[in-house]
Amino acid sequence: MEKISVAVRFRPPKPSVDADADSPSFSGGGAVGNREWRIDDSGISLLHRAVPVPGTSFVFDHVFNESVTNARIYGLLVRSLIRGAVDGFNGTAFAYGQTSSGKTFTMNGSGADPGIIPLAVRDIFDTAAEAADREFLIRVSYMEIYNEEINDLLTLGSEKLPIHESLERGVYVSGLREEIVNNAEQVLQLLELGEANRHFGETNMNVRSSRSHTIFRMVIESSAKHQTNSEDAIRVSILNLVDLAGSERIAKTGADGVRLKEGKHINKSLMILGNVINKLSENGKQRYFYGALP
Numbered sequence: 579m580e581k582i583s584v585a586v587r588f589r590p591p592k593p594s595v596d597a598d599a600d601s602p603s604f605s606g607g608g609a610v611g612n613r614e615w616r617i618d619d620s621g622i623s624l625l626h627r628a629v630p631v632p633g634t635s636f637v638f639d640h641v642f643n644e645s646v647t648n649a650r651i652y653g654l655l656v657r658s659l660i661r662g663a664v665d666g667f668n669g670t671a672f673a674y675g676q677t678s679s680g681k682t683f684t685m686n687g688s689g690a691d692p693g694i695i696p697l698a699v700r701d702i703f704d705t706a707a708e709a710a711d712r713e714f715l716i717r718v719s720y721m722e723i724y725n726e727e728i729n730d731l732l733t734l735g736s737e738k739l740p741i742h743e744s745l746e747r748g749v750y751v752s753g754l755r756e757e758i759v760n761n762a763e764q765v766l767q768l769l770e771l772g773e774a775n776r777h778f779g780e781t782n783m784n785v786r787s788s789r790s791h792t793i794f795r796m797v798i799e800s801s802a803k804h805q806t807n808s809e810d811a812i813r814v815s816i817l818n819l820v821d822l823a824g825s826e827r828i829a830k831t832g833a834d835g836v837r838l839k840e841g842k843h844i845n846k847s848l849m850i851l852g853n854v855i856n857k858l859s860e861n862g863k864q865r866y867f868y869g870a871l872p
């Protein structure tokens with residue numbers, strides 16, 4: 579697998595979006611107006627009256643159409659990351675996109691179609707159980723970045739936590755609860771607790787819109803059961819599963835008051851994240867950052 583994979587998921591259209599003349603449909607979904615997205619396994623392009631619009635073709639590692647399940651996305655994109663994390667390699671999966679595009683649906687899923695996070699949690703414990711020659715210590719934490727402040731989702735009232743950096747720990751959030759876990763059910767219960775503490779709010783685009791970025795983190799430590807001199811007798815890896823809040827056009831969300839303030843923070847932090855990723859992708863060049871996260 580490549581070091582970084584980028585995939586696009588088309589969500590099924592919502593009735594309100596169908597009626598919106600500004601929103602192109604996609605091939606297979608029936609043409610609305612004159613524009614539609616044509617999608618195949620690895621690319622998308624915009625057509626106007628069946629003619630490609632110049633500069634609107636984009637290539638990705640995967641493109642998923644509206645019928646894809648979370649399990650398939652997990653199998654193609656995330657499973658190898660999880661297996662790597664159990665073997666001692668750091669990994670991150672995050673959902674990025676405009677509000678109501680289906681990020682939380684993809685990361686958390688529904689009862690009928692569990693999302694990336696619950697699938698990953700089960701897979702980690704199953705994979706660790708298969709590694710008969712190693713012992714595991716797994717810790718989880720769950721935080722949100724809300725209006726540029728960090729809150730612990732596992733401890734009610736633990737808010738505005740500071741970020742520190744040290745030689746031993748690197749960059750870390752001071753005071754964040756880290757829970758040692760022994761099985762998937764225990765983690766799923768903690769996630770449920772975190773979900774209840776997370777900031778959601780209603781906008782015109784999404785009745786349950788995430789108003790914060792969330793980071794679910796698992797630290798996976800393992801050691802060889804039998805004495806060994808090999809260098810990887812102890813392995814430590816960090817897995818981050820991130821559900822970003824969605825970019826939003828205020829005119830469409832109809833946000834005002836608290837929602838407006840949240841929307842501005844969301845858009846600003848996503849812009850800075852985009853800048854950071856752009857700079858990181860400029861291999862070998864000197865990197866400047868014009869903002870700070872969060």
Ligand SMILES: Nc1ncnc2c1ncn2[C@@H]1O[C@H](COP(=O)(O)OP(=O)(O)OP(=O)(O)O)[C@@H](O)[C@H]1O
Nearest residue numbers: 589590677678679680681682683784787788823824
């Ligand atoms: N692939 C999908 N299949 C079925 N329903 C979906 C799909 N994607 C999203 N939805 C539904 O659309 C609504 C909005 O999705 P969701 O909340 O996941 O969007 P989001 O990108 O997380 O939005 P925000 O950035 O505002 O938090 C939800 O009711 C969700 O269940």
